[in-house]
Amino acid sequence: MYHDSDSTLETGNIVSGGGRNISLGDYTEEWRAHRRLVHSALHRCCQQSLHGVIERQALHLRKVLMDYQETAVDLSEDFTVAASNVITTLAFGKEYDKTTPELQELHSCLNDIVALWGSSWISALDSFPLLRRPQQPGSTGLWPSCCTDQRHRELLLFKNLKHDIYTSCRLCLTSFFNVGQVQANVYEEIRTVLEGRYPKYSDRHRLPVLSSLINEMLRLRPVAPLAIPHRAIRDSSIAGYFIPKNTVIIPNLFGAHHDPAVWSEPYSFKPERFLEGGGGSTRLLMPFGGGARLCLGETVAKIELFLFTAYLLRDFQFVLPQSEGSLPDLRGVASVVLKVKAYKVIARPRP
């Protein structure tokens, strides 16, 4: 049984408020009730309002891109705002403009946390607990001061959203430039199948080229390559190996997605592997982890990724400005989440 996230680590302990929140909380009765509550609330949203909320943000993003009038821009902030507006609309009934100070403060706090979480200082503290100094009352130690703010802590519940969705969207875009035909294929599919209208999530089975692109992007660059550290809550075994209680387990999702025994040419970007007869199976994908600690936002994320990508590809062709000397880097930067290096792009409206 590997249900605990590891809040005994310095990172886990601070981000989870001492093991009490969902993403890094311990597997207690209270945690299970909390997770069930959030799960059913998200489920209700998915059935009732989520589609409308995402469609609204996708259309807003479309307008933002139109307003750039084909100038070369780094779209990361716009993707971030669109993705986080989905969750703030659901959670607080509020959406933000990218210039709103409150949003900027939240984003900078989340960026600081993710940067610190991935830093070697924190790894050292996790590996050598003796290095941890007792903290002064009111101090957050190495962590950004926003970690003490209750509202910000609540938002950490959804911390994955902004980074994961925007990272996925940017990786998606990055892939277009590296593999020229993909963008044109997806556009052609949307144009012919939907005959001009905007897609619904229920159209996904009729849009296999788009779905295969999203699946391949999640396979090649799982946004959380090492998921979240887990702790065995009792003696157990994995594939015949004895796992004593309290062992920290780190699920290597990146490794599973690049196993040559499972995927042909695992390091190549080949969306067609997920098309009929391509040999790839979505059942072997695990970008959202698995088991009792499966990503709570999986359904929200899938709907959002699908609609954002479909809306943007329906209305724009993305091209690199001449000034970008080389193709954007598909490798990503390793951290808690796999980030994409900054680059500029031109969103050219489709006729």
Ligand code: HEM
């Ligand atoms: C492309 C988008 C996303 C990806 C790839 C992703 C991936 C993941 C992964 C790999 C984990 C760790 C699972 C494990 O340790 O076994 C996780 C946990 C989690 N994710 Fe996501 N996620 C995404 C979007 C979201 C969204 C949109 C939300 C919120 C609405 C969310 C909320 C959470 C929460 C609360 C957890 C902790 C669950 C627990 O410990 O019980 N994620 N996610």
